[in-house]
Amino acid sequence: MEYSGKGYAETTHIVMSENINQLGNLHGGTLMQWVDIIGAVAATRHCRSIVTTAVLDSMDFKHPVPLGGIVTLKACVTWTGNTSLEVRVDVYSERCNTDKKTRTNTAYMVFVALGYDGKPKAVPHFVPKTENEQKEYARAQQRREERLRKKDVNDG
Template sequence: MIENDVEIAAGQPTQQSRTFLTDLVFPPDTNHHNTIFGGKVMAYVDKIACISAMRHCRKPVVTASSDSFDFLAPIKTGDAINLEAYVTCAHRTSMEVFVKVERENLLTGEKQLTARAFLTMLAIDEDGKPTEVPMVIPETEMEKQQYAEAQARYIERKNKRK
């Protein structure tokens, strides 16, 4: 495929990886404030990021890093927890996945952004070694902006490791 005089080799549109997950928050999921445990939210985020990355590359993946995990508001007992994830950018063997978490009051329909995170997922082969993944083809203006921002975060993560 040729786009803007640049050949895009074996890429997947962002939409290919878009994943949604909804669950109901019960009392055993919550702390003494009747809000969901942060670790439970983090487990949901890791799980949906894994699914999204696997949809993008159609290979097994592992979590390489989690950065910029921001808790913005609590989710209470009886609320629904809604998660959305998609791959924002891919490199040779890794993918950045954005995850958005919302609470939903199922009685009123009110929704609120409660957390967001960026995770780096690494594709692996049957021997557990890193393996190549398709590039991301951003289509909407928002996807293109996130793709550009992901490139900057990738460079920042590489510099931190040095």
């Protein structure tokens, strides 16, 4: 993932015995926690304030990650509104005996920036610079419109 902004974060984990499910693979809940944390780091770096998770659109589990697997999470800001921002998190896995990386998950999350009073606060505008960032920004605006439509249906 190429990214030119300050709202980027990356982390790597080794899947240990406390991280696995009954099948010997990375537990989905553990991965979701890692995704939420790295997403929050990217959002915090962008807006330099406290953030809270507002939405996790979806998370598809495409490939299991076995015990001992190496998991790398890369997060970047894709869009900003007035007080909220969207972050994309890509998850890659590799086995320790190979350098082949497989993208196992992608998640889109929305965070809200908060002041120390706990109230939403303005976030710096994200300006996409690269062609990939511009495409992602346009898709993020579409995802936002879809989220708002779903919210209207659920609230009405």
